[in-house]
Every structure is written in structure tokens, then in C-alpha cells.
Amino acid sequence: MCGIVGYVGKKSAPEFLLGALEKLEYRGYDSSGIAICNDKEKKDKVELIKKKGRIRVLRETVENFKDFFGKVGIGHTRWATHGEPSDINSHPHTGASGKIAVVHNGIIENYMILKKNLMQKGIKFASETDTEVVAVLADYLYDGDIFETVRKTALSLEGSFALGILCSDFPDRIIAVKKESPLILGFGNEENYIASDISAFADRTKKICRLDECEMAVIKNSEVSFYNFSGEKINKTITEIDWNIGSSEKNGFDHFMLKEIMEQPKAVKETLSARCSNNDILIDDLTKEYLENINKIYIVACGSSHHVGVAAKYAFEKLSKITTNTDLASEFRYRSPIIDEKTLVIIISQSGETADSLAALREAKHKGAKTLAVVNVVGSSIAAESDCVIYTWAGMEVAVATTKAYSAQLSVMYMLALHIAKILNKISKEKFEKHFNNLLNLPDLIEKTLEEKTKVFEIAKKYCQRDNVFFIGRNNDYAICMEGSLKFKEVSYIHSEAYPAGELKHGTISLIESGTLVIAVATNHKLFEKTISNVREVKARGAVCLALTTEDKREEIACVADDTICVPRIPPIMQPSLSVIPLQLFSYYVALLRERDIDRPRNLAKSVTVE
Numbered sequence: 114m115c116g117i118v119g120y121v122g123k124k125s126a127p128e129f130l131l132g133a134l135e136k137l138e139y140r141g142y143d144s145s146g147i148a149i150c151n152d153k154e155k156k157d158k159v160e161l162i163k164k165k166g167r168i169r170v171l172r173e174t175v176e177n178f179k180d181f182f183g184k185v186g187i188g189h190t191r192w193a194t195h196g197e198p199s200d201i202n203s204h205p206h207t208g209a210s211g212k213i214a215v216v217h218n219g220i221i222e223n224y225m226i227l228k229k230n231l232m233q234k235g236i237k238f239a240s241e242t243d244t245e246v247v248a249v250l251a252d253y254l255y256d257g258d259i260f261e262t263v264r265k266t267a268l269s270l271e272g273s274f275a276l277g278i279l280c281s282d283f284p285d286r287i288i289a290v291k292k293e294s295p296l297i298l299g300f301g302n303e304e305n306y307i308a309s310d311i312s313a314f315a316d317r318t319k320k321i322c323r324l325d326e327c328e329m330a331v332i333k334n335s336e337v338s339f340y341n342f343s344g345e346k347i348n349k350t351i352t353e354i355d356w357n358i359g360s361s362e363k364n365g366f367d368h369f370m371l372k373e374i375m376e377q378p379k380a381v382k383e384t385l386s387a388r389c390s391n392n393d394i395l396i397d398d399l400t401k402e403y404l405e406n407i408n409k410i411y412i413v414a415c416g417s418s419h420h421v422g423v424a425a426k427y428a429f430e431k432l433s434k435i436t437t438n439t440d441l442a443s444e445f446r447y448r449s450p451i452i453d454e455k456t457l458v459i460i461i462s463q464s465g466e467t468a469d470s471l472a473a474l475r476e477a478k479h480k481g482a483k484t485l486a487v488v489n490v491v492g493s494s495i496a497a498e499s500d501c502v503i504y505t506w507a508g509m510e511v512a513v514a515t516t517k518a519y520s521a522q523l524s525v526m527y528m529l530a531l532h533i534a535k536i537l538n539k540i541s542k543e544k545f546e547k548h549f550n551n552l553l554n555l556p557d558l559i560e561k562t563l564e565e566k567t568k569v570f571e572i573a574k575k576y577c578q579r580d581n582v583f584f585i586g587r588n589n590d591y592a593i594c595m596e597g598s599l600k601f602k603e604v605s606y607i608h609s610e611a612y613p614a615g616e617l618k619h620g621t622i623s624l625i626e627s628g629t630l631v632i633a634v635a636t637n638h639k640l641f642e643k644t645i646s647n648v649r650e651v652k653a654r655g656a657v658c659l660a661l662t663t664e665d666k667r668e669e670i671a672c673v674a675d676d677t678i679c680v681p682r683i684p685p686i687m688q689p690s691l692s693v694i695p696l697q698l699f700s701y702y703v704a705l706l707r708e709r710d711i712d713r714p715r716n717l718a719k720s721v722t723v724e
């Protein structure tokens with residue numbers, strides 16, 4: 114997590130840096146800071162302002178400093194890993210001389226050893242961070258050649274690091290270094306930028322270059338040079354991205370989360386129309402010849418993206434008849450999964466930067482599998498490194514709690530399952546057409562489901578004071594429970610658990626007591642009676658039940674549940690696309706009623722770029 118930015122140009126660096134940091138605030142919002150070289154008069158030290166709290170606190174402070182002006186600078190927004198959120202632990206960090214300032218995204222794994230060695234030389238540290246060791250080491254090694262100093266420093270570091278470095282003796286440049294964490298350069302008109310994510314400068318340029326592993330760049334306003342860690346000059350290609358980043362305004366909504374929930378019909382429609390035309394699905398990368406030779410699919414992701422995989426597994430196995438496993442990326446990479454060239458590994462990620470998902474992708478490639486990424490952010494690391502990409506066209510998602518990206522990902526996964534089934538002749542032409550039409554109908558049905566908004570708000574008022582909530586369901590209803598529960602706890606800060614309804618009796622039911630809220634998802638008609646029996650069991654033990662089912666089951670479930678929310682009925686494999694909507698709304702409204710920081714929930718970051 115954390116976001117870094119840098120500017121070298123002819124205009125105000127602080128102005129660019131603050132705006133860019135605001136765009137990257139989703140990467141962490143514990144503290145922020147900027148460092149600049151004041152070119153009006155050459156100084157011995159870089160100038161620095163850093164503050165605990167949101168970027169608006171930094172902005173207010175910077176705007177109050179009349180003399181804080183420079184045309185070269187670096188900035189950072191922090192998600193705390195080493196050391197609590199505080200002014201001192203904020204980036205940029207400097208060494209004793211104050212000449213060199215460093216912003217960092219990643220984790221320096223050997224910082225304790227380096228710190229100990231430097232302390233033995235009598236050097237003092239101010240913060241608890243791993244990053245400070247980079248600044249202090251560079252300061253210690255500095256001999257007047259800033260490039261060589263940074264290069265030697267980088268060679269001493271272990272772990273993941275994207276670095277932006279400024280030196281007051283060279284006020285015309287910043288030095289960028291990349292290992293494992295993402296770092297992208299933007300090329301403007303007599304100004305250049307660095308950032309963890311293109312969105313930081315996408316309003317100024319579409320010309321970009323991504324630094325690859327163990328590469329460095331020296332960035333001036335009219336010249337950029339690239340090097341490897343051996344110090345040899347290398348050539349890199351500048352590409353032009355065709356990406357309309359979309360609006361990051363609330364457009365009259367109180368929160369981005371609600372705006373993004375309401376944008377789901379559009380997100381799904383645009384995602385589908387990019388690949389569906391003339392009654393067919395266009396996925397050229399997965400040919401008949403290739404698909405006939407695979408025997409296993411892994412869907413690997415984190416958080417909500419993993420939940421998409423869990424829901425999609427049912428569609429994959431039912432339609433394509435290929436063994437499909439889902440895995441959390443953080444587990445997958447360390448458990449020696451059995452993968453070979455007959456395995457297709459699908460990585461799902463909104464940001465395209467999640468460290469564990471990226472590592473899982475690399476592991477899968479290393480073992481010979483073909484990798485396919487389902488990604489929302491164009492040009493992100495996962496998109497760049499996978500063998501093929503299917504983009505979700507959800508537009509920029511600002512709220513930390515994902516909603517529209519989740520729905521767009523799910524629609525891609527149905528599309529994929531259907532495409533594979535068709536290519537492998539696992540379904541009839543008629544069945545394909547039926548599923549295909551259902552797929553294209555999803556945006557309208559999601560729209561219809563969103564009309565239940567007011568009802569969900571009324572139900573949220575009734576239950577918003579509960580302290581424990583259980584989400585239960587079977588098969589892909591359980592997959593939706595996993596997502597519903599994550600969304601709910603993420604924004605409401607209320608403890609919740611998702612449980613396969615049939616597993617309750619194996620332990621969890623002992624937690625059910627008078628007044629416990631159980632949200633039962635029962636949209637699968639084959640399993641309806643079984644889930645209803647589980648509802649009766651928890652009700653017999655004092656639970657209150659909110660049921661989520663299809664419209665045609667409204668009356669049946671009303672006899673058992675205390676409250677009911679209904680969604681339109683569609684074939685079970687695609688039902689999660691509709692069932693998730695009321696659960697997103699319920700989470701949003703409970704968080705609203707509990708006055709939570711909905712778009713920026715405590716302790717979280719949208720893009721998890723460290724392990």
C-alpha cells in the first residue's frame with residue numbers, strides 16, 4: 114500500500130503533488146507528506162512538510178506556508194506498516210544532513226540489520242519505519258554522486274521497494290527506483306512525473322513508461338534516462354495509454370460507495386459489450402486448441418476478488434466441466450500448488466497491483482501455466498505481466514469497499530465460463546443462447562434490484578445496532594454470503610461471519626443466542642428447503658432472521674423469516690450478480706446509520722501492495 118508521486122517541471126511542484134496524492138489516497142490514508150527542492154535559492158537541505166491524517170490536513174498546512182515553493186518534488190500517502198501513524202513516521206524521510214529525501218512504497222525486509230549497523234556507527238534514527246533506513250543509508254553513503262549513492266543503497270536493500278528520491282545538491286531531478294512495488298513514469302510537456310499508479314497523472318499525460326524489476330530512472334524536466342541496478346544505461350519504450358480514467362466526483366451522492374453501487378448496471382453493461390457482439394463472446398486468447406489441452410483451472414485472488422472466484426467456480430464447473438479450484442493468493446503462493454502447462458490460472462484483481470495476487474501470477478507463470486488476468490486498472494502490473502487480460506470496464510472505483518468492480522468481475526467470469534463451454538462443445542447451441550441472453554440481461558436486472566434501495570434502508574434501520582451477524586447460504590449463495598459479510602464488516606465495523614448453512618451444526622451454532630441477526634441467502638431453489646431448515650434451527654435458538662430470496666419465494670420464506678428482501682429470479686449460476694446488490698446496500702446503510710467513515714474505513718487501503 115502507500116502511494117508515491119514525484120514531479121519535475123516548470124510549474125509548482127506542491128500543487129501537482131497534492132493533487133496527485135489526493136488521487137492516490139485510496140492506497141493509504143494514515144499520513145502524508147511532500148519534499149521539494151526550492152530552486153529560487155539553492156539550499157543545503159530539501160524542504161519538507163509531513164502530517165498525520167488525511168491529505169486535506171497536509172494541504173491546509175502546505176497552503177499556509179507561503180515560502181514552500183519548488184518545481185521539483187516528491188510526495189507520499191501512507192498506510193502504516195512499521196510504526197503507528199504519526200508526523201514522525203510519515204514520509205518523506207531524510208538522513209542527518211537533510212540533503213536527501215526518500216518516499217517509499219513496499220517493505221524493506223532487512224531494515225533491522227541495516228539500522229543496527231548504522232546505529233553502531235553512532236547514527237541516530239528518528240522514526241520506527243523501515244523506510245528511514247533507506248534515507249539514512251543513502252545519506253551515509255553520499256559522496257557527491259547522487260545516482261551512484263542511490264544505486265548502492267538499492268543494492269543493499271531486501272524486500273519490495275518503489276522509491277522516489279530527491280537531493281538538494283541536484284535540484285533539477287528526482288531518482289526513481291523499482292523492485293517489486295509498482296512505479297510508473299509519465300511524460301508531459303516540459304514536465305515529467307512518477308507515481309505508484311497512472312491515475313495520479315492521467316489528467317496531464319497519457320504517455321507512460323512502467324519501470325521493470327530492478328530498474329532506475331533519473332528524471333529531469335526535459336530528459337529521462339533509464340538504468341539497471343548495475344548502473345548500465347538501458348532503453349525503454351514509452352507507450353500511449355488509451356484510458357479514460359472516468360469521474361472521481363461524487364455527483365450528488367453522499368458517498369462514493371453508494372454512487373458506485375448505483376453505477377453497477379453501467380459497469381456490467383460496458384464490461385460485457387467490450388466482449389459480446391453478434392451473439393458471441395470474443396476471447397481470442399483462449400482457443401479451442403489451447404482449451405482442449407487443459408485439465409484444470411485455478412482462480413486466484415484476494416478479498417472480494419477471491420469471492421468472485423468462489424461464486425464463479427460453480428458456473429465454471431457446471432458449464433465448462435473442467436475442474437476449477439479457487440485460492441486466496443496469499444495462501445496459493447506458499448503452498449506448492451500443482452500447476453503445469455495444462456493449467457489455466459485466472460487472476461482477478463480490481464487494482465491490478467495486489468502484491469499477493471501479483472506474486473501468485475508470477476508463481477503460476479514460473480510453473481508453466483498460462484495466466485489470464487481479469488483487471489480493472491488498465492496498464493497495472495498484473496495486466497502487464499499476465500499472458501492475456503480481460504479488462505473490466507467499471508471505471509475508476511474510489512470507495513475502498515469494492516462494489517461495481519466486483520459485479521463487473523463476476524460478469525467477466527460468467528462470460529469466460531460460457532465461452533469455454535461453447536468452444537469445448539460442452540453445451541448445446543440453445544443453452545448457450547439462453548445463457549448468453551441472460552448475461553446480456555444482467556444490467557437491466559441489476560437496475561431493477563437496485564429499486565429495492567428504500568426497503569433495504571428501512572431494514573437497515575431495524576438491525577443496525579446488532580453486534581454480531583451471521584450470513585448463511587449454500588453453494589453459490591454461500592459465495593454471496595462471503596462477499597456480503599466482508600462488505601458488511603468492512604464498512605460497518607460490526608463483527609460478522611459467513612457460514613455454509615449446512616456447517617452451522619458443526620460448531621458455529623453455539624454462538625447463536627437471543628437477538629443474533631442471521632442473514633440467510635436462499636436463492637437456489639434446489640437447496641431452498643435445506644436452507645430454510647437451517648433458518649428454523651437458528652430461530653429456535655433465539656436468532657432474528659433476515660432472508661434474501663427470489664421474488665417467487667417471497668411468501669414461502671415470509672412464514673419463517675422476520676424480514677425478507679427479494680431479487681428477480683434468474684438461473685442459479687448467475688443469481689449472485691443480483692443477490693449481492695441488497696447486501697451491498699445493507700452494508701452501506703448500516704455503516705451510514707452507525708456514522709462510519711464509509712469510503713475510507715479505518716485501517717484499510719484500497720490497493721494492498723505489500724504482503
Ligand code: M6R
Pocket residue numbers: 415416417418419461462463464465466467470513514515599600603719720721
Ligand atoms: O485490487 P484487488 O481486487 O486485487 O483487491 C483485492 C482486495 O484487497 C479487495 O477486494 C478488498 O477485499 C476490498 N476492499 C473489499 O471490499
